[in-house]
Amino acid sequence: MANDRVASDGVVSDGVAEDGHEPDPQYRIETRAILAGRRGNEGSLVAPVWPSTTFETSTVAESLRLATSLRPQAFYSRYGNPTVRAFEDAVADLEGAEAAQAFASGMGAISSLVLALCSKGDHVVAQRQLYSSTSLLFAGVCPRFGIDVTFIDATDATALAGAVIPGRTVLVFVETPANPGMQLVDLDALGAIRGPLRVVDSTFAGPLVQRPLSHGCDLVVHSATKGLAGHNDATLGVIAGPADLVSWIWNYHTVHGAVASPYDAHNALRGLRTLSVRVRQQSETALRVARSLEGRDGVAAVHYPALASHPQRELAARQMAQGGGMVSVELDGGWEAGKRFVESVRLARLATSLGGPETLVTHPASTTAANLTPEERAAMGIGDGLVRLSIGLEHPDDIESDLAGALAAATRPDPPHPAPAGQPAPSTEA
């Protein structure tokens, strides 16, 4: 019986062993990524998968205790699950947080967070350049519940702070780097805002690149579907922060119900073990790719935080340990050039996700931002010729030559139209 064991046995009261392998704060983050989230392993090197939806108890008193305790991990899996908890503990450790809560997806995390923390009449300040579904949540869903949202270009730290209404703004929500334009938000300036909770979607960076809580922000959120899990085999979200805030969100989450699967949590935990080497390699290759595309014919701009030309290069150097694996490229030829680029890759895949081992290309105007008007897209910095690259783990030479080939295809002039039957072909000579 799992739940009748006691702490004096070296076992926590809700049924998962303390095996003494919690990371020691003396270790660097790369080492902690290997050690974190092992509390319930009971001798296994790998976190066991606990698929059980429910956990038996031997007494009513024990059931009562579990039903009324915060975040029990072995009671009923909508409330918590030991495999999911192992993943949550690992993320909390890497983000320097007291606690973390996992969700069924990044959007499950973000919508639970917003609806847990905001009520009718509250005000939110949200970055204008957000992932499209997050924008939709703030622009389309929040107003239906009487939550007012002000959208701000969050690259302007003064404007961000200035949009806060004292006594009414409960949340400031930003994403840095922003998807897909790679704009950055100054985390120190965000952490210095007093009053509202300061929340950062750090999906494009991850804890090996930046740790928003160390800048004074309150909560960090991830689509763990991306780089944290890192293998395109888990759909998962996670929030990390102070234990009381995480418990508050968990309380709402138990009715919202966007519950993380233990199988996905298991895959994500395995992915976390290699996070540091993946991010290092992806950052190295991404910088090389960004440099190789910049200034080429047909390329209007390359957006990558570690490029000398990034308008917020100094901010990147201050708050990001590496550039990360995401690059976006603005092509001169608009929609047609973007379309040709993403349809011409041979090694990379045309697919809408990021952070995995395969290099992926996306044309945001026809995918993630397809439901926005051209004006809305322009306000978010998403031109019709923008292509987003998620740099994978293939050999950098192969990635570079694949993308160079796609650029050549995107910028090649149209072949002359075939002459109508019976007429001579038009001359191509000047």
Ligand SMILES: Cc1ncc(COP(=O)(O)O)c(C=O)c1O
């Ligand atoms: C920055 C960012 N946040 C949140 C999400 C939503 O994550 P999920 O697809 O796991 O719901 C995404 C998805 O692409 C994203 O890019």
